[in-house]
Structures are given as C-alpha cells and as structure tokens.
Amino acid sequence: MTRKQKLVVIGNGMAGARLVEDIITRGGADQFEFVMFGDEPYGNYNRILLSGVLSGTHQAQDIFINPLAWYETNNVKLHAGARVTSIDRVNKIVIAADGVTTETYDKLVIATGSSAFLPPMEGLRTTTDGFKAGVFVFRTLDDCEAITQYAEGGKRAAVIGGGLLGLEAARGLLNLGAEVHVIHLMPHLMEVQLDAIAGATLRRSMEALGVQVHLNKATTAILGDEHVTGLQFKDGTTLDCEMVVISAGIRPNVQLARDAGLTVERGIVVNDGITCVDDPDVFAVGECAQHNGMVYGLVAPLWEQTAVLADRLTGRKPQAEYKGSKVSTKLKVMGVDLAVMGEKQPRDEHDEEVVYTEPLRGIYKKLIVRNGKLAGAILLGDTAMAPALLQAFDRGVLLPENRAELLFPLTDQVAAKSAAELPDEAQICNCNGIAKGAIVKAAKGGCRSLKALCDATRAGTGCGACKSQVQEIFEAAAGDTIVEDPSIHYYVPGVPLPKPELIAAIKEQELKSVSAVFRVLAVGKEDPASKAGLASLLKTIWHDGYEDERDARFINDRVHANIQKDRTFSVVPRIYGGVTTAAELKRIAEVAERYNVRMVKFTGGQRLDLLGISKEDLPNVWRDLGMPSGHAYTKAFRTCKTCVGTEFCRFGVGDAVALGIAIEKKYQGIEFPHKVKLATTGCPRNCSEATTKDIGAVAIEGGKWEVVIGGAAGSKVRKADLLITVDTHEEVLHYMGRFMQYYREHAKYLERTYDMVERMGIEKLRRVLVDDEEGICARLDAEIEAAVAAYVDPWQEAAQPHHPSQFVNILPKAEADAMLSQISKQPANYGD
C-alpha cells in the first residue's frame, strides 16, 4: 500500500469540515491523513443557525454539525483554537500563531471563510487594540455569546447594516429585550437581494415587529469614551444607543494566501478544479474562494465546491469541474419568508416583469421572464411557490403561458404534490445541502422511520424548515414499509413506554416514586432527563399519595421559585385574577425594600415579579409577603388574566373578573405536562387575550360563555379552538377542569396544550370531552377534583422546610451535629 497523503485544511468552518466529510464518504480515509486548523476553539458548527442562537430559538450545543468527538472518531487531527499565520509553499509547511505548531502537507486546502467588514468610522476602537465596549460584529459563536451578555437587561441597540445578517441580528436583539434601530446606508433594505418595492414591504413588516429602520444614513462615528453612548451620522444627526452591532458586509479572509504568493483578487482565485491557479497542490473552498469572478456568501455554492474537490482528490471523478453556482435562497428574515433567485430587475424592455403585491399582508411577488424562461424571482411573505419556481429556474424550463400559475398554487393538492414530484437533484434541506435523491435513497435503503432517516442523511437537522418536505418525500418513497420510531411516542426518553401504557403500568404495579419507576420499568437505569417528567406524572396519578423524592424535581420545584442566570430567584406571589389591594401592594413594596429586590416587574400575566432574591432569603420573603405562591416557576397552572368585564367596562357582557378569580382559586398550582396560562374576557374584544391562551373563556351576548382551548402567543401564535358554549360560571369551571385532566393524562411531557390540541384535533376533543364518546368524563371530573383537594401551597415550606438544607447553597464544613439532630426530628416527607 502506498503511503497516505497528508491533507491539511486551514479553517474549520462549514466548508473545511464539509470537505473532509465529503472525502471520507467517498472512501478517502484510506488515502489521506487529515489535519485541520481552526481559529475558533470548537468543532464545526452550523453558522447559519447563529441567528437562531442569538434569538433564543436554538441552544449553542444544538448547532454543532461536527462536535469534537467526530474528529476523534474519524481520525481527523484538529488543532482547535490555532490560527495559521503563514504558509511556506516551498517546504510545504503551515505554521500557527504560536510559532510552534507546524504541519507539513502534501495537499493544502484554504477554507478560511470571511470576516465582518468594518466601514471606516471614528471611535470604533479603544486606544488598545480592541473594540470599544458595546461594539460587536456577528460572525461567530463567541460573538453571539458576547452580544447576548452585553444586551442583558434591555439595552438600546443599533445595528449598522440592513442586509440579511443585519436584520437577523436585529431580530436576535429584539428577542433579548433590546430597543432596536437598524441603520442602513442605502435607500431600501436588503438591496442585494430585493428591489425597492420588496425592500419597502419588508421595512413595514420589520417596523410592525418593533424594529425602527433608518435609511440613507451613513455612520461616521461611534460616540462614547469608555463604552458606546451613541452614533453620529454624516447628515449631522445622532442616535443615542448603548450598543452597536456592525453588520455591513463581509470580506474574505485572504491575507494568508496573499502572503503566500497566491493570486488573490476579491477572493483566492481558483479554476474549475477548485485549484489555486499558481499551485496544483493548494486549493480554496467556501467564502474565501473566488471562481470566475464570483465570491459566494451562502452555503449552497460551497457544498457544490466541496463535492467537486472531493471527487477530484479521491480520484472518484478526477475530471470533475465546478462551473459556478446559480444563486437562489429560501430563508426567513426575522420570521418573514423570503425566496430569491437570479436577477432582481429586468435587463431591458424585452424582459417581462410579473408582479403581485399585497402590502397590508406584507406579500410581494415578482418574476423576471426572459424568452419564456425564468431569469429571476423575488417572493416575500408567501413562498408557497418557491420549490416549483426554483426548479423552473435551475433547469431553465419553458414557463406556462398563464403566468398566474407561477404566482399562486392552483389548489391545495397541487402545492401538496410538489415535493414528491421534484426531480432527484432538487435540494430539499438547504442547511445541509441534501438533495431529494439522497432522501429517497435512504428511505429505500433501510431507513424505516423519519427520525432514522434524518439522522442518517442529516436532512431536516439544520433549521428544520424543510422537515415537512422531507417527511413527504420519505413517505412517498418508503410507502408501506414505514415503521414509526417508537421513541417519539415515549412520555419521557428514559422509560420506553407511551404515556397511556406508562400510566397503566404505574397504576397496576403501584409505583409511587420515581426510583420505583426506574427500577421496575427501565431496568434500574436512572435517567436524569426523565426525572422531572416522571415526578409530575406520579403526582398526577397519586395526588398526595405519591412518594415525593425531591431530587427528581428541577431546582425551581425544589425551592418553589424561578432560578435566574446568576442563581438568584424570582418570586411571584399569586394575585387572583390580577386584582389586588392597596394593603397587598404595600406589603409587596415593603418586602421589595427589605430584601433589596433588584427589579420589581409587572409580568404578562397581571402580577408582580420580585427578581434577584437569594435562595437563603426565599422562606423569609414568602413569610413576609403573606401571599400564596403564584407558581410562576413550574409546569403548572400559572395565572388567569381577566379584563374588567361587566364590573366597569361599558362593553362588557360577562363578569370576567369574578369568573377569573373563581377559576384561579380553584385550579391554582395544579401540575401539568407544561405550563398552562388562562384568561377570561368580558366580551369578544378580547382585552385579556383569552383566545390565545391555553384555556380561555369569552363572554358573548346573551349571557353565555365560550370555553376555548389550545391558544398560543409565544414562539408560536395560534387562535384557540372553541370547545363548547355554556351559560354559567360553574359550567365554565367544569369543562375547563375536564380538559385540564385530559391534558394531564394525554400530553407528552413538555407538550403544550396547543400542540396536543393540534395533534388530536378539536373535533375529537369535543367528542371525548363534550359528547363523552369514550365514557370517561365522570372519571376525569373526579380526578381533577381530587387534584384540587390535594393542593397545598408550597410556600408553607417557609415554616416547615422539607429538608434542613433545602434553602442552603453552601454547607459549613463540619458542624454536622446540630443539623443532624434536626433531620431526625423531621418527618421523612413533608405533607403535600
């Protein structure tokens, strides 16, 4: 066997790591010894999803494509956190910044990506080398962390740059509670992808979300001595702000290549073989490479480049050539759907321009048709037609004469059929660059469940936007052979039973503690991720008869308060129906002063949150408040918002206050698979937003109440479905309770009501809960009454802690005896 060639890759980002993967999947592990250098101290992560990390929809650990373990498993030597500072092409050596780490190479790949472009302006840096405090760029995981930390506590933030990335940064900042201003040099947003009308439409959508957009503004200086205090613009105006994220474009990282004597223009120049024009052993892929005058800033072209290079390096297809990429993208800008491809303006009067606009709904669609073929398209706000148009664009097919067919799906069926009809080359998962053919192949080649398929192909594991398409293709390809992955039906990951079977087993074998469930139903294997869900379920089944092992609870439920990032806690006393008294307010104010509460805040649920309380102080705070727990820290009944209804409002037709208070007094603190928020509203004007709550009651003319379920106004917005219309408060309470118990018994752990309602369908729920199709209503009613009867205010533990060290963080070293004797006097279980 011949000696393995040594392949060194500079840059451990999306292109570099992808190339090594591509080589390995082509069997290249036998031919090459892999060495990688990465400036960032991590494995390779999905940079696209940084927007999600910043806006809180993704956790940092979830965006890794190749965690460090991957390198180990695949024998890839990774110098993490090592920046390469020079390439010696004569001796074929690369040298890292420490001057010590060096590697020789046979083949060298440069995949250094790009950096944020910093437009010239004053006051960017402090006298030392770094940025002024409060100045950020948005490119890496570390940038994300730094922005998140600085934005804490709700800052006034400016984003310089109204392109795609700038708007993503703006969304992230908005979600972090900042007041956000986008400063853009050009007359409309995202001018690279959009025309003026689309830019204006997008601007309106952004402003509706709360972002303030400033166009035609050139920033000349960042104000502030130690840290950012504002921006100075060329037109003489200024803007006060406490932080600024610069997102004014990117510049390929090419200095290294230039110093090594390689031909560099905007990017490192490569030929159709992805090879540097000056050196047959050096290659460049990704955002740092320039091919045929183009430098690409999106991932799709980069997948095409790595595939060609891998084909050539492994000898699979030594003649493979890269011919440039047709750029098209489908993305979400701050939650607004957008698809763009090709050109955005007609070239001359022969080009046909097809336009549809609906400004109020933020919809804009435009096609450029040239010689009967699609030359470009912009779809904003509604991208249902994007797959079909992308296909027409990629393959250059002749378009139907009736252009309207290109703008609107003719019927639902046509749209639904489309994924299955796509050709094999059509890219489905844009994050991971997975084509339809690969999904079909995996489905036919043994993947029998959607989860197995996604794991095997990585389709759908990025931003998740393509999941439904993947499922559709999978179902069409696998046909009857699909088996569902059973684990998606488990109530908790560590006990292999769906919820109904789990409940049956627990009841039958009288399992009363979390330990007992693990012992009997999970071959004794304790799974920490399953403990809290099991504790909640056991309480649902046995009420006060369950054995309360406190370690099975999340910290919030051990100390009955909500843990904050600095390990202090927030305390929310119950304020029934949002109605309080002067005396109560005084008490709250006194407590806030006495315990140096750092922030007193009105919550969205019509009550007061006292933030920044130490664990040790919790019992005293509760005692001094003299109010019951508001359960704002747990998966339980949270609050029932009310509007003033008939009592004061001139529109009111039902007494929303009295009903709300009655609901909250009855069902306070009941545990659920997830939190449950309620509201009552005195008329359909819906001032308390009852129709977007888990459970709501809406008064309607004629003295009646509509009981609605499954509403949402969080990361997802959903209008609640009508369960039943009733005449009295008692009936409202009754049906709400019945639905609550059903939810307790049928939802997976951490499944919100709205997901369950959508999963089961309102018709079925009406049949079960109103028509009593299954004959279970009487039992449900009895169970929820038992749960209500078993309720004890957890804040009573102020007087009688469950364990002597319940509210202690640090134990003193060896003064054991006093504490021990206390333990023996305590009953083993504090009465629930």
Add this chain to the structure above:
Amino acid sequence: MSTTTTTTTKLVPTDLHFNLGALARIPPGEGKEFEIAGELIAVFRLRDGRVYAVQAKCPHREGALADGITGGGTVVCPMHSFKFDLATGAPLGHDCAALRTYAVSVNAVGEIILQL
C-alpha cells in the same frame, strides 16, 4: 461554549483531608456546595449511595451544578442542561471542558471526607 478545550485537570495531589460533616446533610440524590481552601466544590450524594465531588460551577456559563438533577452517575446543569459524568468529569454529548473532580469518601460514622 467554554472557550477552552482542556480536559480534566486534577489539582496537584496533596495529603490534605477535610471532614465535610455528615453525609445526611445533603438530601438524597442532590448536591450541596462546600468552600474548601478557597475553592467552591459541589458534593453529590447519589441515590445508589455513591458520593462524588466536582468543581461547583459549570464550565459552560457558571451554572450551579449542585442545583442540577443527578442520575446514572451523571449531573445535568440546571442552566442549559449540559450533562457531565460525575466520576470522570467528562462532558457528555457536548463540547464543554470537563469538570475538575476530587477524591471523596464516606467514613465509618457517615461523614464526608474530601481529599485535596
């Protein structure tokens, strides 16, 4: 993410033994912190009887590991749910640095003895 890629770094072994008092002061299955020689250490009392001591703060963003949920010889940080092996300190399923671990045992009268 932590910004370093260190693995378990044990302190230089010494003969210092600390009596941390009765194990019963830690509720079963939970952890509590101790301040020893200027260091904050979390001691866990697992339900199966094993006792472990590791650095108190999560290498990710300094979450208090003692407030985490334990099980199967691991602890899950209460802040962002990163999991660590208590015996070795190794990160499980993520990229953070490993935890420092400390030798710990329980003596005949049920007291925790920690060795630095």
